[in-house]
Amino acid sequence: MVTFKEQLYAWRGVIFALFLRELQSKFNDKFGLGWAFLEPFAFIFALSYLRGLISGGDIHTVPLFIFMMIGMVGLQSLTTCLQSVSTSVRRNKPLYAFRQVQPISAIITAGFLEFSVKVVxxxxxxxxxxxxxxxxxxxxxxxxxxxxxxxWVFSISIGLMFAIAAAFVPEVDKIKSMLTRPLMFISCVFFSLQDLPEEFWPYLTWNPLVHFNELARYACFESYGHKGVSLTFTIAVTVVFLFLSLSMYQVTWKRVLSR
Structure with missing residues (x-):
């Protein structure tokens, strides 16, 4: 009889093997990991230049480059993790022939890889x-x-929901692309919530990424403030989506294997 400890060791070995496989496939070109740094840096520099033409120097006491850096890191952390996690189930489908490999292992591996890359x-x-x-x-x-x-947890939860939905309805990937494209303009990346009149705030604060970006700027600069955003809201939204995604996985994972 296989003990829980032996199952845990086997699961760890599967995740490590999948991690090496994902890492090799993700950075198999000449730039390698350097591209993961050059891409956001180029975006931050370009957006900082454009925003500098509009508003000049600091944005609500936050230096321009740092303001754009926090917004872009938040946006790309969400979009890249969402994309990687949502396609991980389909990418690793041939490996499910092995009993030790399950979809949740691919989900965790993809999320952990994106988290590690973003830390670097x-x-x-x-x-x-x-x-x-x-x-x-x-x-x-x-x-x-x-x-x-x-x-990171919020991004993995959303990605898991899209991965399960795409296993049954492949057209969901197109909907995902449509939903992520406007995030640059509605997530307080290029501008601050304080730049807009307060009567327009409810049209933006439904977006959790707005709260993440604005609170991150406040965490770096106390003078920036946190008016209009809430840490409680971000925690509640993350917990709700984590619960929903895990519930969906628990109910459907066996059917996902047969798709």
């Missing part, structure tokens, strides 16, 4: 800020770390 990217961006002499003291590092972990 944030460290490289922090080094770039130091070289640019844009250093600052983070107001609440624990809140910033908590928001980053919370966003």
């Amino acid at each position: 990217v944030v460290m490289l961006l922090a080094l770039a800020l130091y070289l640019m002499d844009e250093t600052f003291v983070i107001h609440d590092p624990l809140l910033l770390l908590f928001l980053f972990l919370l966003l």
